[in-house]
Amino acid sequence: MSPDSLIIEFDRALRTVFATARTSRPTPGADIPEAVLDDAERRQVIGLMRVNHCGEVCAQALYQGQALTSRDPAVRDALRTAAEEETEHLAWTESRIAELGGRKSLLNPLWYFGSLSMGVFAGALGDKWNLGFLAETERQVEAHLDGHLSSLPVSDAKSRAIVDQMRLDEIGHAEMAFAQGAAELPRPVKVVMKYAAKIMASAAYRL
Numbered sequence: 031m032s033p034d035s036l037i038i039e040f041d042r043a044l045r046t047v048f049a050t051a052r053t054s055r056p057t058p059g060a061d062i063p064e065a066v067l068d069d070a071e072r073r074q075v076i077g078l079m080r081v082n083h084c085g086e087v088c089a090q091a092l093y094q095g096q097a098l099t100s101r102d103p104a105v106r107d108a109l110r111t112a113a114e115e116e117t118e119h120l121a122w123t124e125s126r127i128a129e130l131g132g133r134k135s136l137l138n139p140l141w142y143f144g145s146l147s148m149g150v151f152a153g154a155l156g157d158k159w160n161l162g163f164l165a166e167t168e169r170q171v172e173a174h175l176d177g178h179l180s181s182l183p184v185s186d187a188k189s190r191a192i193v194d195q196m197r198l199d200e201i202g203h204a205e206m207a208f209a210q211g212a213a214e215l216p217r218p219v220k221v222v223m224k225y226a227a228k229i230m231a232s233a234a235y236r237l
Contacts, residue, residue, distance in 0.1 A: 051120035058122065059191030064129075071183045076132030077235040078178050079189060082196065083123035084135045084234035085171060085227075088145040089116040092167065095149020102157045108210055109164070112203045119199065122192045129188075135234040161212035166220055168204035170227060172197055 067075065093113040100106045127134060135141070152163040175197040182189050215223075 051117055051124055053118040053121035055118055057125055057192065058195040059188040062187045062191060064188065065183065065185040067183060067186060071186070072130055075182060075186055075189050076127060076130050078181060079123050079126050079130070079192075080132060080135050081231045081234045082175070082178065082193065083120065083127060084138060084141055084230065085174070086116050086119045086123060087135075087138050088141050088230070089113070089167070089171075090120065091142045091145035092149040092152075093164075095146045095151075096153040096160050096164065097149075099150050099153030100157055100160055105157045105161060105210060108161075108206055112164070112206065115199050115203070119196050122196070126189055126192055136237050137233055141230060141234070158211050158213040159215075161207040161210050162215045165204045165207035165212040166215045166223060168200045168207065170220075170224060171200045172204070174227065174231070175200065 090113055093109045093116065097106045097109040097113075100109065124134065153160045155163075175193050178193050179190060179197070182193065
Protein backbone atom coordinates (compact mmCIF):
# COMPACT_ATOMS: atom_id res chain seq x y z
CA MET A 31 0.00 0.00 0.00
CA SER A 32 1.31 3.47 -0.93
CA PRO A 33 2.02 6.15 1.69
CA ASP A 34 -0.89 8.21 0.31
CA SER A 35 -3.28 5.28 0.78
CA LEU A 36 -2.07 4.77 4.34
CA ILE A 37 -2.70 8.43 5.13
CA ILE A 38 -6.21 8.18 3.67
CA GLU A 39 -7.03 5.09 5.71
CA PHE A 40 -5.62 6.63 8.89
CA ASP A 41 -7.68 9.76 8.30
CA ARG A 42 -10.78 7.62 7.83
CA ALA A 43 -10.12 5.90 11.15
CA LEU A 44 -9.71 9.19 13.00
CA ARG A 45 -12.88 10.64 11.48
CA THR A 46 -14.90 7.54 12.35
CA VAL A 47 -13.83 7.43 15.99
CA PHE A 48 -13.47 11.12 16.88
CA ALA A 49 -15.24 13.34 14.33
CA THR A 50 -18.93 14.10 13.91
CA ALA A 51 -20.35 11.91 11.16
CA ARG A 52 -22.30 13.40 8.26
CA THR A 53 -25.28 12.08 6.34
CA SER A 54 -26.45 12.72 2.79
CA ARG A 55 -29.90 11.30 3.52
CA PRO A 56 -32.38 12.96 5.89
CA THR A 57 -32.34 11.48 9.37
CA PRO A 58 -35.31 9.10 9.66
CA GLY A 59 -37.96 10.47 11.99
CA ALA A 60 -36.54 13.99 11.93
CA ASP A 61 -40.03 15.45 11.42
CA ILE A 62 -41.62 13.35 14.20
CA PRO A 63 -42.36 15.21 17.45
CA GLU A 64 -40.24 14.26 20.46
CA ALA A 65 -41.90 11.75 22.77
CA VAL A 66 -42.34 12.38 26.48
CA LEU A 67 -40.04 9.85 28.18
CA ASP A 68 -39.49 9.31 31.87
CA ASP A 69 -35.93 9.07 33.23
CA ALA A 70 -35.81 5.27 33.03
CA GLU A 71 -37.06 5.26 29.41
CA ARG A 72 -34.60 7.97 28.42
CA ARG A 73 -31.68 6.03 29.92
CA GLN A 74 -32.87 2.90 28.12
CA VAL A 75 -33.06 4.65 24.74
CA ILE A 76 -29.66 6.31 25.21
CA GLY A 77 -28.10 2.96 26.08
CA LEU A 78 -29.62 1.23 23.06
CA MET A 79 -28.67 4.01 20.65
CA ARG A 80 -25.14 4.03 22.08
CA VAL A 81 -24.91 0.31 21.33
CA ASN A 82 -26.14 0.98 17.78
CA HIS A 83 -23.62 3.78 17.31
CA CYS A 84 -20.85 1.53 18.58
CA GLY A 85 -21.96 -1.16 16.14
CA GLU A 86 -21.66 1.30 13.28
CA VAL A 87 -18.15 2.26 14.40
CA CYS A 88 -17.29 -1.44 14.26
CA ALA A 89 -18.89 -1.77 10.82
CA GLN A 90 -16.79 1.09 9.46
CA ALA A 91 -13.63 -0.55 10.75
CA LEU A 92 -14.66 -3.99 9.54
CA TYR A 93 -15.38 -2.81 6.00
CA GLN A 94 -12.20 -0.75 5.92
CA GLY A 95 -10.12 -3.77 6.88
CA GLN A 96 -11.93 -6.02 4.44
CA ALA A 97 -11.45 -3.57 1.58
CA LEU A 98 -7.75 -3.26 2.35
CA THR A 99 -7.13 -6.98 1.79
CA SER A 100 -9.80 -7.76 -0.83
CA ARG A 101 -8.42 -8.97 -4.15
CA ASP A 102 -11.45 -8.17 -6.32
CA PRO A 103 -12.10 -4.50 -7.29
CA ALA A 104 -15.85 -5.21 -7.47
CA VAL A 105 -15.84 -6.51 -3.91
CA ARG A 106 -13.86 -3.49 -2.74
CA ASP A 107 -16.42 -1.20 -4.39
CA ALA A 108 -19.28 -3.08 -2.72
CA LEU A 109 -17.59 -2.74 0.66
CA ARG A 110 -17.03 0.97 0.15
CA THR A 111 -20.68 1.45 -0.80
CA ALA A 112 -21.84 -0.37 2.33
CA ALA A 113 -19.44 1.69 4.43
CA GLU A 114 -20.92 4.93 3.07
CA GLU A 115 -24.38 3.89 4.28
CA GLU A 116 -22.92 2.86 7.62
CA THR A 117 -21.48 6.39 7.91
CA GLU A 118 -25.02 7.70 7.64
CA HIS A 119 -26.07 5.31 10.41
CA LEU A 120 -23.25 6.75 12.51
CA ALA A 121 -24.62 10.25 11.97
CA TRP A 122 -28.21 9.26 12.76
CA THR A 123 -27.40 7.45 15.99
CA GLU A 124 -24.92 10.11 17.12
CA SER A 125 -27.53 12.80 16.56
CA ARG A 126 -30.19 10.88 18.46
CA ILE A 127 -27.85 10.29 21.41
CA ALA A 128 -27.13 14.03 21.55
CA GLU A 129 -30.84 14.91 21.38
CA LEU A 130 -31.45 12.72 24.42
CA GLY A 131 -28.55 14.22 26.36
CA GLY A 132 -26.36 11.12 26.23
CA ARG A 133 -22.80 10.38 25.13
CA LYS A 134 -21.08 7.96 22.78
CA SER A 135 -19.26 4.88 24.06
CA LEU A 136 -15.94 5.55 25.74
CA LEU A 137 -14.69 2.26 24.27
CA ASN A 138 -15.16 3.20 20.60
CA PRO A 139 -11.39 3.36 19.85
CA LEU A 140 -10.96 -0.15 21.23
CA TRP A 141 -13.88 -1.54 19.23
CA TYR A 142 -12.68 0.21 16.08
CA PHE A 143 -9.18 -1.23 16.04
CA GLY A 144 -10.40 -4.67 17.07
CA SER A 145 -12.89 -4.70 14.21
CA LEU A 146 -10.29 -3.37 11.78
CA SER A 147 -8.06 -6.33 12.61
CA MET A 148 -10.94 -8.73 12.05
CA GLY A 149 -11.70 -7.13 8.70
CA VAL A 150 -8.10 -7.40 7.52
CA PHE A 151 -8.08 -11.08 8.50
CA ALA A 152 -11.43 -11.77 6.78
CA GLY A 153 -10.26 -10.12 3.58
CA ALA A 154 -7.03 -12.09 3.58
CA LEU A 155 -8.99 -15.36 3.55
CA GLY A 156 -10.30 -14.67 0.04
CA ASP A 157 -13.23 -12.75 -1.37
CA LYS A 158 -15.94 -15.40 -0.98
CA TRP A 159 -15.15 -15.70 2.74
CA ASN A 160 -14.68 -11.95 2.98
CA LEU A 161 -18.20 -11.47 1.64
CA GLY A 162 -19.49 -14.32 3.77
CA PHE A 163 -18.22 -12.55 6.87
CA LEU A 164 -19.96 -9.37 5.72
CA ALA A 165 -23.24 -11.19 5.07
CA GLU A 166 -23.23 -12.94 8.44
CA THR A 167 -22.37 -9.70 10.23
CA GLU A 168 -25.32 -7.98 8.60
CA ARG A 169 -27.69 -10.83 9.41
CA GLN A 170 -26.67 -10.70 13.05
CA VAL A 171 -27.04 -6.92 13.08
CA GLU A 172 -30.53 -7.29 11.60
CA ALA A 173 -31.50 -9.63 14.45
CA HIS A 174 -29.93 -7.24 16.95
CA LEU A 175 -31.96 -4.33 15.56
CA ASP A 176 -35.14 -6.42 15.67
CA GLY A 177 -34.48 -6.84 19.39
CA HIS A 178 -34.03 -3.10 19.82
CA LEU A 179 -37.33 -2.40 18.10
CA SER A 180 -38.94 -4.63 20.71
CA SER A 181 -37.09 -2.89 23.56
CA LEU A 182 -37.52 0.76 22.58
CA PRO A 183 -40.51 2.57 24.13
CA VAL A 184 -43.47 2.40 21.77
CA SER A 185 -43.95 6.16 22.16
CA ASP A 186 -40.40 6.95 20.94
CA ALA A 187 -41.20 7.04 17.24
CA LYS A 188 -38.08 9.08 16.43
CA SER A 189 -35.67 6.41 17.65
CA ARG A 190 -37.77 3.63 16.18
CA ALA A 191 -37.69 5.29 12.73
CA ILE A 192 -33.88 5.40 12.81
CA VAL A 193 -33.52 1.79 13.89
CA ASP A 194 -36.06 0.59 11.33
CA GLN A 195 -34.25 2.29 8.43
CA MET A 196 -30.91 0.95 9.65
CA ARG A 197 -32.44 -2.53 9.66
CA LEU A 198 -33.59 -2.18 6.06
CA ASP A 199 -30.14 -1.01 4.98
CA GLU A 200 -28.43 -3.94 6.73
CA ILE A 201 -30.74 -6.39 4.94
CA GLY A 202 -29.69 -4.79 1.66
CA HIS A 203 -26.01 -5.15 2.51
CA ALA A 204 -26.42 -8.85 3.24
CA GLU A 205 -28.29 -9.39 -0.03
CA MET A 206 -25.53 -7.52 -1.87
CA ALA A 207 -22.89 -9.77 -0.34
CA PHE A 208 -24.67 -12.95 -1.42
CA ALA A 209 -25.22 -11.52 -4.90
CA GLN A 210 -21.45 -10.97 -5.11
CA GLY A 211 -20.76 -14.63 -4.23
CA ALA A 212 -20.55 -14.76 -0.44
CA ALA A 213 -19.86 -18.15 1.13
CA GLU A 214 -21.88 -19.43 4.10
CA LEU A 215 -19.70 -19.31 7.19
CA PRO A 216 -19.25 -22.45 9.36
CA ARG A 217 -21.57 -22.58 12.36
CA PRO A 218 -18.75 -22.31 14.98
CA VAL A 219 -17.62 -19.04 13.40
CA LYS A 220 -21.18 -17.68 13.54
CA VAL A 221 -21.45 -18.62 17.21
CA VAL A 222 -18.17 -16.87 18.08
CA MET A 223 -19.31 -13.76 16.20
CA LYS A 224 -22.61 -13.78 18.07
CA TYR A 225 -21.02 -14.00 21.51
CA ALA A 226 -18.42 -11.36 20.67
CA ALA A 227 -21.24 -9.02 19.63
CA LYS A 228 -23.05 -9.65 22.91
CA ILE A 229 -19.97 -8.73 24.91
CA MET A 230 -19.52 -5.53 22.90
CA ALA A 231 -23.20 -4.59 23.25
CA SER A 232 -23.22 -5.17 26.99
CA ALA A 233 -20.13 -3.02 27.51
CA ALA A 234 -21.25 -0.24 25.14
CA TYR A 235 -24.68 0.00 26.80
CA ARG A 236 -23.02 1.02 30.07
CA LEU A 237 -19.79 2.65 28.88
